[in-house]
Amino acid sequence: MKLYLVPTPIGNLADITLRALDTLKQADAILCEDTRTSGxxxxxxxxxxxxxxxxxxxxxxxxxQMVDHLRGGKTLALLTDAGTPGISDPGFLLLRECIRQGIAVECLPGATxxxxALVQSGLPSNSFVFEGFLPLKKGRKTKLEELSTEERTLILYESPHRLAKSLAEMVTYFGSERQASVSRELTKMFEETRRDTLQALALHYEQHxxxxxxxxxxxxKAPEKKKKYKDGEEE
Known part of the structure; x- marks a missing residue:
């Protein structure tokens, strides 16, 4: 019995790994976020x-029911519509329960x-924070205030119909001149990454x-400069 978390392409079907294909072929059944998409x-x-x-x-x-299948000796593969299960997608609850019950779990490397988006943004990638989707209502203001002081590169997911509004909110909390990038349709035919200030990006996507x-x-956020002290006196 074993649960495999299998990353799937985020756009281009050729981006799946050979190991992922072998795992899917050997699984007894496949769990799908949407059976039509995975189909x-x-x-x-x-x-x-x-x-x-x-x-x-x-x-x-x-x-x-899924845990019962696994405890009965089945090997299951979990897919989401795109990317790695558990990264802003279903999977965490099943993963946690399998670990709790001593069922073997393995996450294959692959697309996310x-x-x-981070690498081609041109922003520092040695240290970053992935926040997934911002809260829609409750806690949104608090989260934006919290992130506004973060000195590491921030990564967020957003839906296209909320993008312009979210960028405008970020201008308010992070400042109009903060550099950012917006990547969309990654690995697909119309892939695009636009890099500019938050203010310029908000204006662009409001118009387009x-x-x-x-x-x-x-x-x-740029780190605050530390004051120098000499003999207990501020310089």
Missing amino acids: VLLKHYQIQKPLYAYHQHNEHRVLE AFVP PPKGEIVIVIEG
Whole structure:
């Protein structure tokens, strides 16, 4: 019995690994965030397995059933629509329960959208903070205030219809001149990364509503200069 978390391409179907394909072929069944979306990938690679729906709206309800399959000796592979399960996608609850019950779990390396967005942003990538999606309502202001003082590079996910509004909010909390990048449709035909100040990006996307999945990368706050002291006196 074993649960495999299998990353899938974030756009280009050729980005799946050979190991991921072998794992999917050997699994007894595959858990899918959306069986239709995963079905396209599986059909492309001629993989036919029993499919179970496993997504944020049913994961609490079917969790026990999936664990029972695993405890019965089954090998299951978990897929999300794109990227690595558990990264702003379903998977954490099942992973945690498997660990709690001593069921073997293995996460394969593979695609996740924020890594290429970070690297090609041109902002420091040696130390960064991934926050996923901001809270929609409750706690949003508090989170933005908290992140405004973060000195490491920030990475956020956002939906296209909220992008312009979110960038405008970031101008308010982070400052208009803070450098940032917006990447969309990564690995797809119309992939684009735009780099500019938060103010300029907010204006651009207000005038040009985007399509596709969005990753925002934001420059961290410049560290405050420390005052020098000599013999107990401030210089």
